[in-house]
Every structure is written in C-alpha cells, then in structure tokens.
Amino acid sequence: MIKLRGIKKDFGSGRSTNHALKGVDLDVEKGDFVAIMGSSGSGKSTLLSILGGMDRATSGEYYYDEIAVHELNSSRLDDFRINHISFVFQNFALMNQFSVMENAELPLLCKGVKRKERRRKTTEVLERLGIRELKDRTVSQISGGEQQRCAIARAFLSENQLVLCDEPTGALDKKNGVEIMKCLKEINEVGKTIIMVTHDDSIAAWAKHRYYMEDGQLNATKKE
Numbered sequence: 001m002i003k004l005r006g007i008k009k010d011f012g013s014g015r016s017t018n019h020a021l022k023g024v025d026l027d028v029e030k031g032d033f034v035a036i037m038g039s040s041g042s043g044k045s046t047l048l049s050i051l052g053g054m055d056r057a058t059s060g061e062y063y064y065d066e067i068a069v070h071e072l073n074s075s076r077l078d079d080f081r082i083n084h085i086s087f088v089f090q091n092f093a094l095m096n097q098f099s100v101m102e103n104a105e106l107p108l109l110c111k112g113v114k115r116k117e118r119r120r121k122t123t124e125v126l127e128r129l130g131i132r133e134l135k136d137r138t139v140s141q142i143s144g145g146e147q148q149r150c151a152i153a154r155a156f157l158s159e160n161q162l163v164l165c166d167e168p169t170g171a172l173d174k175k176n177g178v179e180i181m182k183c184l185k186e187i188n189e190v191g192k193t194i195i196m197v198t199h200d201d202s203i204a205a206w207a208k209h210r211y212y213m214e215d216g217q218l219n220a221t222k223k224e
C-alpha cells in the first residue's frame with residue numbers, strides 16, 4: 001500500500017542545512033501496524049508529515065497504492081490527505097470548541113449521513129472506546145488521553161485507510177497508555193493501517209513491525 005524510496009528532507013539551505021531525512025525506504029502493507037522509534041530529533045515526525053501529505057520530501061518517491069504522492073501539486077496533495085489519512089496527534093487535529101460527539105462524527109457529516117444515523121453510529125463507537133459519557137463535553141474540557149480516544153473514534157468512523165499517530169500515549173500514565181493502545185488495536189483489527197511514532201518500547205510492542213529512526217535513516221533493527 002505504501003512504498004517510500006530514497007526519501008530525503010532538508011530544512012534550511014546552504015551551510016545551515018539540516019538533513020532531517022537522509023534517504024528513507026519503507027514498505028507498508030494494507031492492515032499493517034507499524035511502530036517507528038528513535039531518539040528526539042532523529043526525524044520521526046518529519047517522516048509522518050511526509051506520509052500524511054502535510055509536507056513534501058526534498059527528494060525521493062512516495063507511492064500510496066497507485067498514487068505517486070511526490071508528483072502531486074498542492075491542491076491534489078490536500079485532496080490526498082483529506083481522502084486517505086486520519087491523524088491521531090497530540091494538541092492537533094481536534095476542534096477544541098466542539099463537543100466530543102461533533103469531533104468524532106465529522107467524517108459521517110462530510111459524507112452526508114443523516115443526523116439520527118450519525119449520532120447512532122458515533123455513540124456506538126464512543127461506547128466501544130469508553131468515552132460515551134463525555135460525548136457532550138467540548139474537547140477543551142477533557143483530558144489528553146480522552147482527546148486521543150476522541151481522535152481514534154473519528155479515525156474509526158472515517159473511511160480513510162491510513163491512521164498516523166505521533167506519540168499517541170506520550171503524555172499519559174501507563175494505565176491510560178494501555179487504554180489508547182487497545183483502541184488503536186481495535187481500529188487496526190477492523191482493517192485500518194496504522195503507523196505510530198513512539199519513544200516507548202512497551203508501546204511499540206503492540207505493533208506488528210518496528211523500525212528505528214537513527215539520524216535521518218530508518219532501520220529494521222536498532223544499531224548498538
């Protein structure tokens with residue numbers, strides 16, 4: 001489903017150029033659950049931005065199914081992001097002044113699903129993810145972990161295939177971290193493809209495949 005070849009990303013120019021990605025290759029199959037680990041500043045979030053169509057590689061090729069993402073102009077890249085990607089990021093991608101219900105049901109609203117049906121389906125998913133009782137609170141009135149679950153509920157209800165997660169358990173204690181991972185596993189089991197960045201070995205253990213980002217390069221095993 002995803003094929004990256006020789007992805008490079010430079011920030012800045014001339015002497016101050018920062019080579020954040022130095023030629024990343026990655027293959028991900030539909031339904032995979034991939035964890036990307038690595039130290040701070042190694043390029044993990046940069047890679048997720050490129051995968052999500054939020055940023056472009058400086059060079060290299062990115063294929064998503066039959067789409068040559070690296071060749072898309074910016075309006076096509078926006079369409080690509082809207083139609084294929086769900087984001088589970090901290091402090092990002094939820095509308096703070098709207099309720100949990102309104103945030104989670106957004107993909108159904110966009111598809112034109114009628115209110116009653118929308119509310120029924122969304123309530124069911126909120127129940128599954130254990131945040132049904134929070135449905136009328138705004139995002140600014142719930143905790144970080146609950147916000148992550150709200151973003152996962154929205155990904156669940158979206159037809160978009162690829163779910164990108166940046167430190168989904170980053171700000172959480174162990175128990176809440178495990179709850180988030182159960183939610184992610186659940187959407188993986190209904191067929192979503194997940195690529196998750198994490199610092200935490202016990203969180204990465206939930207994924208089917210693990211990669212290590214080291215100084216702008218992605219390795220299947222950790223270099224000692």
Ligand SMILES: Nc1ncnc2c1ncn2[C@@H]1O[C@H](COP(=O)(O)OP(=O)(O)OP(=O)(O)O)[C@@H](O)[C@H]1O
Binds near residue numbers: 039
């Ligand atoms: N917009 C930007 N402009 C300039 N440099 C950037 C920009 N974004 C990232 N970088 C640099 O690129 C490198 C990789 O950053 P990135 O955010 O991908 O790291 P990371 O692995 O996600 O780190 P962390 O674990 O701390 O989130 C870092 O050296 C960072 O300073």
Ligand SMILES: [Mg+2]
Binds near residue numbers: 044166
């Ligand atoms: Mg990061």
